[in-house]
Amino acid sequence: MTSAGPLDRRDFLKVAATAGGGLMLSIYLPACAPVPTTLGPTGTPSGRPTLEGPTTLAPAAYVRLDADGTVTITVHRSEMGQGVRTALPMILAEELDADWGTIRVEQADGDISQTYGDQNTGGSVSISGFYLPFRIAGAVARDLLRTAAAQVWGIDKEQCATEPGFVVRLGSAQRLPYGYLVPLAATLRVPYADQVELKNEDDFRIVGTRVPRIDGPGLVTGAARFGMDVRLPGMLYAVVARGAGIGEHLTGYDDAEARRVPGVRAIVPLPNAVGVVAETTWSALEGRRTLRITTEGGPAKDYGSRADEQSIWAAMQAEAKADELVAYYVVPYYSHAPMEPMDCVVDARTDRCEAWVSTQDPQAVAQAILRQTRLPATRVAVHVPLLGGGFGRRLDNNDPIPTVLETLAISQAVEAPVLMMWTREEDLQHDYYHPLSVTRVSASLTKVGQPSVVRREADSIPTGAWRAVTNVPEAFARECFIDEYAAALGQDPLALRRLLFPHGAARAVIDLAAEKAGWGTPLAPGRGRGLAFHATWGATPVAQVAEVTVDPKGQVRVDRVVCAVDCGQVINPSLVEAQMEGGIIFGLTAALKGMIQVENGRVLQTNFDDYPLLRLDETPEIEVYIVPSHERPSGIGEMANPVIAPAVANAVFAATGKPVRRLPILPDDLTRA
Numbered sequence: 156m157t158s159a160g161p162l163d164r165r166d167f168l169k170v171a172a173t174a175g176g177g178l179m180l181s182i183y184l185p186a187c188a189p190v191p192t193t194l195g196p197t198g199t200p201s202g203r204p205t206l207e208g209p210t211t212l213a214p215a216a217y218v219r220l221d222a223d224g225t226v227t228i229t230v231h232r233s234e235m236g237q238g239v240r241t242a243l244p245m246i247l248a249e250e251l252d253a254d255w256g257t258i259r260v261e262q263a264d265g266d267i268s269q270t271y272g273d274q275n276t277g278g279s280v281s282i283s284g285f286y287l288p289f290r291i292a293g294a295v296a297r298d299l300l301r302t303a304a305a306q307v308w309g310i311d312k313e314q315c316a317t318e319p320g321f322v323v324r325l326g327s328a329q330r331l332p333y334g335y336l337v338p339l340a341a342t343l344r345v346p347y348a349d350q351v352e353l354k355n356e357d358d359f360r361i362v363g364t365r366v367p368r369i370d371g372p373g374l375v376t377g378a379a380r381f382g383m384d385v386r387l388p389g390m391l392y393a394v395v396a397r398g399a400g401i402g403e404h405l406t407g408y409d410d411a412e413a414r415r416v417p418g419v420r421a422i423v424p425l426p427n428a429v430g431v432v433a434e435t436t437w438s439a440l441e442g443r444r445t446l447r448i449t450t451e452g453g454p455a456k457d458y459g460s461r462a463d464e465q466s467i468w469a470a471m472q473a474e475a476k477a478d479e480l481v482a483y484y485v486v487p488y489y490s491h492a493p494m495e496p497m498d499c500v501v502d503a504r505t506d507r508c509e510a511w512v513s514t515q516d517p518q519a520v521a522q523a524i525l526r527q528t529r530l531p532a533t534r535v536a537v538h539v540p541l542l543g544g545g546f547g548r549r550l551d552n553n554d555p556i557p558t559v560l561e562t563l564a565i566s567q568a569v570e571a572p573v574l575m576m577w578t579r580e581e582d583l584q585h586d587y588y589h590p591l592s593v594t595r596v597s598a599s600l601t602k603v604g605q606p607s608v609v610r611r612e613a614d615s616i617p618t619g620a621w622r623a624v625t626n627v628p629e630a631f632a633r634e635c636f637i638d639e640y641a642a643a644l645g646q647d648p649l650a651l652r653r654l655l656f657p658h659g660a661a662r663a664v665i666d667l668a669a670e671k672a673g674w675g676t677p678l679a680p681g682r683g684r685g686l687a688f689h690a691t692w693g694a695t696p697v698a699q700v701a702e703v704t705v706d707p708k709g710q711v712r713v714d715r716v717v718c719a720v721d722c723g724q725v726i727n728p729s730l731v732e733a734q735m736e737g738g739i740i741f742g743l744t745a746a747l748k749g750m751i752q753v754e755n756g757r758v759l760q761t762n763f764d765d766y767p768l769l770r771l772d773e774t775p776e777i778e779v780y781i782v783p784s785h786e787r788p789s790g791i792g793e794m795a796n797p798v799i800a801p802a803v804a805n806a807v808f809a810a811t812g813k814p815v816r817r818l819p820i821l822p823d824d825l826t827r828a
Contacts, residue, residue: 250293265517402453495543587619683810709822738795
């Protein structure tokens with residue numbers, strides 16, 4: 156290491172990340188020189204350390220080491236159940252060779268200066284996009300600690316290795332704790348990314364293991380803080396009254412009775428809505444109940460989902476060729492229905508604005524607040540609590556920003572921090588829905604090959620990203636068609652898939668799922684076994700085999716699901732299994748229960764009584780098998796969802812002989828002649 160003078164602000168290093176993210180490395184660089192120290196007989200510091208310098212080492216935006224030995228890792232993506240606040244720290248701690256017991260995790264605020272790169276949590280890319288940057292950040296910090304130890308011992312850096320929390324001198328018993336080396340390491344020049352050596356995956360001791368979730372204890376005890384749990388001194392509670400229909404226009408309101416509700420503090424007019432502000436949630440909701448609003452129909456007032464489906468059907472119809480098999484598949488509107496409805500807290504003052512938002516895109520929220528308030532960026536803070544489910548609902552184009560801006564306006568009006576709450580009814584009736592679609596699939600009966608798929612979507616009501624987005628109707632249509640195709644050809648569905656996917660990762664997961672499920676073994680009458688395969692975004696191959704029972708009334712019960720997945724290097728097997736299980740359960744709700752219906756511009760469903768979720772006693776036995784790999788991680792959060800509906804539909808087809816071409820799978824459709 157050569158000595159160097161201090162650098163100005165422009166002297167920094169960037170390590171580009173995939174998926175548009177970035178890793179910033181920067182540090183003050185005074186001259187490097189050996190520093191005397193008092194060491195014990197094994198090379199461990201004895202007595203008061205004599206190293207002087209900064210008490211923290213922060214060689215990258217994501218990591219900070221303190222002189223007391225604590226390692227703080229900043230997670231810049233939102234935690235909504237996928238385990239990112241555990242997995243990303245595991246990656247960095249692995250390369251740092253940190254003692255996991257010293258790790259602390261901080262959640263990054265929304266940062267428009269791009270310190271952390273892209274903070275948009277979607278597309279299952281948090282791990283795949285930042286696997287390399289977090290490894291490099293850990294390796295850079297480890298390299299600095301080795302260099303510092305080499306200077307203390309007066310030896311070459313190559314004679315220094317690391318073990319959890321320590322730098323060790325090869326061929327001796329000497330070891331120095333990371334915390335002790337921080338003051339010296341913080342004065343050294345940060346190496347370039349290509350100057351540090353990454354670990355061999357075979358030497359991983361943290362990555363690939365079942366490290367308990369960082370947030371686990373808080374989730375179990377109730378200490379974990381979600382957006383709706385935020386409490387501030389002097390905080391008020393707000394709800395919003397708006398038209399019941401999609402896009403209805405507010406024409407007026409009478410707030411006389413609402414103002415008489417005990418605890419109601421203010422009625423705040425908003426663009427096309429009215430805010431009711433109170434001292435308690437009950438008062439706010441009661442105030443809204445007694446508020447009288449008048450509305451007129453919006454652009455969707457004459458719209459109905461059945462009519463929209465029929466119009467798509469008409470546009471999609473095409474005459475089949477003589478040697479061609481053709482089928483049409485329908486997927487309805489779906490709501491995200493996260494356990495935590497939309498909410499946020501905003502404390503807007505004349506000179507600053509602070510927000511707590513359960514969002515998948517805190518940078519977009521921060522930008523929206525800046526545009527609305529015209530405050531300097533340094534006077535706006537967007538904090539990110541845990542998300543009580545996201546599934547795309549909390550992406551910037553699926554509502555958080557309008558909700559935040561309404562709350563901002565209310566906070567400005569009442570000059571106090573405000574918690575905005577949505578009820579379950581609002582969340583279901585004013586969502587940005589998964590679009591209704593019809594998909595036409597066709598294939599030649601004389602020349603066997605991959606089917607041709609054409610899909611059209613309705614666009615009459617607000618739609619947006621929903622867990623795995625277009626992969627859901629694509630997988631449902633193609634995979635159900637393949638089973639019908641196999642039947643028309645007189646082939647086994649597994650054999651046809653082996654023909655269509657003769658090698659590679661797709662073939663591997665198909666074979667693994669079939670083997671583990673006991674494909675081809677007999678089942679009792681009324682039971683069926685179905686197979687489906689899909690690689691969401693073309694990234695992560697997943698195959699599932701579902702076993703179902705169909706009773707004489709057409710009721711479908713899913714008894715067992717076997718899932719095989721190849722997601723590249725596994726960071727934490729428990730998290731992968733949890734995401735597969737959660738995605739399967741989420742997808743089973745869509746396959747068997749969920750459906751949003753619209754009449755005259757209004758959503759008919761209001762709560763979980765008419766938009767039911769899969770219940771615990773309806774949940775099948777789920778087995779997850781992971782293909783071992785040292786390839787880079789490919790993403791996991793959305794990958795199970797698209798596969799389960801066609802797997803179940805194909806099992807129903809096997810049990811009943813009736814092909815399933817519409818979701819959800821309803822008893823009437825199976826018993827209809």
